[in-house]
Amino acid sequence: xxxxxxxxxxxxxxxxxxxxxxxxxxxxxxxxxxxxxxxxxxxxxxxxxxxxxxxxxxxxxxxxxxxxxxxxxxxxxxxxxxxxxxxxxxxxxxxxxxxxxxxxxxxxxxxxx
Amino acid sequence: xxxxxxxxxxxxxxxxxxxxxxxxxxxxxxxxxxxxxxxxxxxxxxxxxxxxxxxxxxxxxxxxxxxxxxxxxxxxxxxxxxxxxxxxxxxxxxxxxxxxxxxxxxxxxxxxxx
Numbered sequence: 001x002x003x004x005x006x007x008x009x010x011x012x013x014x015x016x017x018x019x020x021x022x023x024x025x026x027x028x029x030x031x032x033x034x035x036x037x038x039x040x041x042x043x044x045x046x047x048x049x050x051x052x053x054x055x056x057x058x059x060x061x062x063x064x065x066x067x068x069x070x071x072x073x074x075x076x077x078x079x080x081x082x083x084x085x086x087x088x089x090x091x092x093x094x095x096x097x098x099x100x101x102x103x104x105x106x107x108x109x110x111x112x113x
Numbered sequence: 114x115x116x117x118x119x120x121x122x123x124x125x126x127x128x129x130x131x132x133x134x135x136x137x138x139x140x141x142x143x144x145x146x147x148x149x150x151x152x153x154x155x156x157x158x159x160x161x162x163x164x165x166x167x168x169x170x171x172x173x174x175x176x177x178x179x180x181x182x183x184x185x186x187x188x189x190x191x192x193x194x195x196x197x198x199x200x201x202x203x204x205x206x207x208x209x210x211x212x213x214x215x216x217x218x219x220x221x222x223x224x225x226x227x
Contacts, residue, residue, distance in 0.1 A: 034215050034216075036218075041220070042220050042221075043117070043203050043205075043218030043219050043220045043221050044156065044203070044205075044218045045218070046215045046216070046217060046218075049215055089155055089156075100146070100158050100161065100169050100171065101158075101216065102158075103155040103156050103157075104155065105155055106155055
């Protein structure tokens with residue numbers, strides 16, 4: 001399944017499927033991007049980051065893709081598991097300006113067993 | 114690995130009362146950030162400190178103040194509490210303020226105003 005980020009705040013997938021969560025950012029000067037996972041009752045947890053001199057970065061079961069031309073960021077989760085159910089936030093930072101990350105609207109990922 | 118510690122985890126206050134939230138950053142992290150998160154909302158930045166000095170200010174109400182102490186822990190002081198202050202308050206820390214370092218968040222303080 002695929003989320004269109006701001007326009008679809010909930011993404012439901014079956015266990016084992018791949019998930020894609022999208023995020024559109026607004027500041028063309030942003031040069032550092034972070035994905036966070038927030039489980040109910042907990043603080044945002046760092047998943048993966050990417051700098052603007054890269055267009056792809058892989059972690060364990062996660063891949064972040066960055067398209068600076070259209071100011072779009074995506075998080076791909078392979079073989080989604082029930083434990084991946086959470087709200088996912090993207091955040092952007094302009095490290096040459098204010099270094100405070102700006103959070104995008106979260107996407108709720110629901111994984112059905 | 115040590116994480117960001119926040120206390121208390123839950124706090125119930127009445128309108129017009131005061132509250133103090135505490136944050137203990139990850140060891141050797143010199144930057145602390147405070148965020149407010151309403152239900153179903155993304156975290157909103159309030160204020161940050163680097164090396165015990167205020168480094169940036171967001172949407173923090175004048176009724177709130179914060180500081181970072183010599184041991185790098187931080188406290189958020191909230192006065193004249195209003196119903197709208199009910200929210201999750203997160204603290205995050207990072208190593209350095211201007212670089213590309215991710216923030217690490219605590220599990221928050223849930224503040225409820227009656």
